Amino acid sequence: xxxxxxxxxxxxxxxxxxxxxxxxxxAFARKYSISCKVCHNPFPKLKPYGDExxxxxxxxxDKETPRYNIDTGDNTLSLxxxxxxxxxxxxxxxxxxxxxxxxxxxxxxxxxxxxxxEISKHISYYLYFIFTEGGEIAGLEDAxxxxxxxxxxxxxxxxGQFQVADPLFKRELRLTYEDYRIYGVKVGQAxxxxxxxxxxxLTYGLPTGTDLTLEIVNGMGLDPVDxxxxxxxxxxxxxxxxxxxxxxxxxxxxxxxxxxxxxQDNINDSLWMAGGDLTWxxxxxxxxxxxxxxxxxxxxxxxxxxEKIQTQGGFAELLYFPRGDDSRWYLVALGNWVxxxxxxxxxxxxxxxxxxxxxxxxxATVEATYVFKSxxxxxxxxxxxxxxxx
Numbered sequence: 001x002x003x004x005x006x007x008x009x010x011x012x013x014x015x016x017x018x019x020x021x022x023x024x025x026x027a028f029a030r031k032y033s034i035s036c037k038v039c040h041n042p043f044p045k046l047k048p049y050g051d052e053x054x055x056x057x058x059x060x061x062d063k064e065t066p067r068y069n070i071d072t073g074d075n076t077l078s079l080x081x082x083x084x085x086x087x088x089x090x091x092x093x094x095x096x097x098x099x100x101x102x103x104x105x106x107x108x109x110x111x112x113x114x115x116x117x118e119i120s121k122h123i124s125y126y127l128y129f130i131f132t133e134g135g136e137i138a139g140l141e142d143a144x145x146x147x148x149x150x151x152x153x154x155x156x157x158x159x160g161q162f163q164v165a166d167p168l169f170k171r172e173l174r175l176t177y178e179d180y181r182i183y184g185v186k187v188g189q190a191x192x193x194x195x196x197x198x199x200x201x202l203t204y205g206l207p208t209g210t211d212l213t214l215e216i217v218n219g220m221g222l223d224p225v226d227x228x229x230x231x232x233x234x235x236x237x238x239x240x241x242x243x244x245x246x247x248x249x250x251x252x253x254x255x256x257x258x259x260x261x262x263x264q265d266n267i268n269d270s271l272w273m274a275g276g277d278l279t280w281x282x283x284x285x286x287x288x289x290x291x292x293x294x295x296x297x298x299x300x301x302x303x304x305x306x307e308k309i310q311t312q313g314g315f316a317e318l319l320y321f322p323r324g325d326d327s328r329w330y331l332v333a334l335g336n337w338v339x340x341x342x343x344x345x346x347x348x349x350x351x352x353x354x355x356x357x358x359x360x361x362x363x364a365t366v367e368a369t370y371v372f373k374s375x376x377x378x379x380x381x382x383x384x385x386x387x388x389x390x
Contacts, residue, residue: 069120078120086114088128088389098371098379108132122148141196141222142172158201161222165194167203167213167242168256168277169288175319176353177383178369181336182292182313185345188299190269192219192238192260194292198231209246211254215239219260234263253278267301275314283324288317299342311345313338329356334369348373355387362388 070079089111095103116126124146130138144160163171165183174180183194199217206212218231219238226233238260246252258273275292291314298306317334321327332353338345351369358364367383 078123080117080119084115084117086389088112088114093384095382096379098376098381110138122150124148139222154205156203158203159199161196161198162201163195164197164215164217164240164258167201167211167215167244168194168254168275169290171195174317175330175332175355176317176334176351177365177367178334178336178349178351178353178381180290180315181338181347181349182290182315185294185311185313185338185340187271187294187296187309187311187340187342187345188269189264189301190262190271190296190299191221191223192262192271193221194258194273196222197238198222199237211242211244213240213242213244215241219262234261236261236263250281251278264301267298267303269296269298269301271296271299284321286319286321288315288319290314290316307341309341311338311340311342313340313347327357329354331355344375346373346375347371351381358386361390362386 072079089108093103093105095101111131112128113131114128116124118124125144126146127140127143129140132138140161142162144158144162147157149155150157163183165171165180168183169180171180171183186193197217197219199215201216202214204212217238217240219236220232223231225231238258240256240258242254242256244252244254253276255276256274258271260272261268261270263269271294273292273294275290277288277290279289280287292312294311296309296311299309300307313336315334315336317332320331322329332355334351334353336347336349338347340346349369349371351367353365353367355363355365364386365384369381371379371381
């Protein structure tokens with residue numbers, strides 16, 4: 001019976017799709033009449049050229065931008081002739097033996113509309129709207145304006161909604177269904193984490209291969225406005241500073257620090273985070289690693305008996321591409337680890353992911369993740385599907 005169920009899982013799973021959103025969308029390939037391969041390997045993972053394209057406001061430096069603005073006779077007006085859009089449809093077939101030990105068909109699980117591009121020289125935008133997630137309207141996640149080449153330097157400025165961890169590793173560009181767990185950890189009743197938040201981000205690159213990033217955010221996540229029409233319901237802002245250095249063409253290392261404070265019912269929680277990360281790249285391999293330490297002084301916002309909570313964790317990810325950029329298939333091994341004084345945050349997992357490119361924008365995937373430690377007993381999660389962008 002178990003063997004029959006496995007065959008059924010492998011056979012039927014290929015008709016369902018699940019995917020990860022990215023800062024690059026098929027609209028850019030249509031705009032420049034280029035293959036997804038130019039920026040991705042495989043999509044949505046960015047190659048260095050694709051990362052440069054995104055950082056440059058979705059403009060290819062050595063290729064003339066197509067004339068896609070309407071000529072209104074007003075040289076101070078930038079009006080797109082056509083709005084660049086793309087659609088993602090996410091569904092999946094999964095099995096998790098920690099719950100009812102049944103296969104679950106969820107299609108559609110996510111439907112999203114994505115748009116992005118250059119508004120005018122050195123001014124760009126990116127956003128996506130999730131029409132449905134788990135059967136409910138989810139709304140906007142990434143949504144920001146981007147200003148590049150400020151003061152004719154390599155200074156960039158973002159304003160809007162984005163993921164705080166984007167300068168570290170972009171969660172939405174990962175190839176696995178399993179997440180980078182440490183980025184989404186919320187301690188106690190505190191709302192700050194390294195996923196989505198509202199604020200500003202400054203980036204600057206030095207000729208020495210040093211990249212600097214400063215973020216100033218609300219520290220409230222994507223909570224809606226309060227009764228006074230404000231997103232941030234206290235007077236504090238949170239700050240993150242990050243430095244990254246290229247030591248060799250194939251090796252990069254970085255470090256960051258994050259400090260913040262939140263106020264609920266006239267009681268404060270002060271928190272800080274620090275960590276390091278590295279990437280080692282070879283033609284057929286890429287290794288990514290992240291470590292993070294977090295300390296909250298009063299995350300339950302208690303009047304008396306405040307308890308400091310320490311949390312640490314990270315992930316390690318190894319990717320294999322047998323033919324480098326020309327690979328039609330690839331492998332990913334991902335391990336997650338979270339340890340905390342708050343028991344329900346503890347998490348340890350290890351998983352394997354296999355993907356095959358049916359087309360440049362369609363890939364079949366198989367993924368298995370074993371969870372050694374969580375708020376549930378040890379369990380195995382299986383997923384199988386197709387990832388597509390159009």
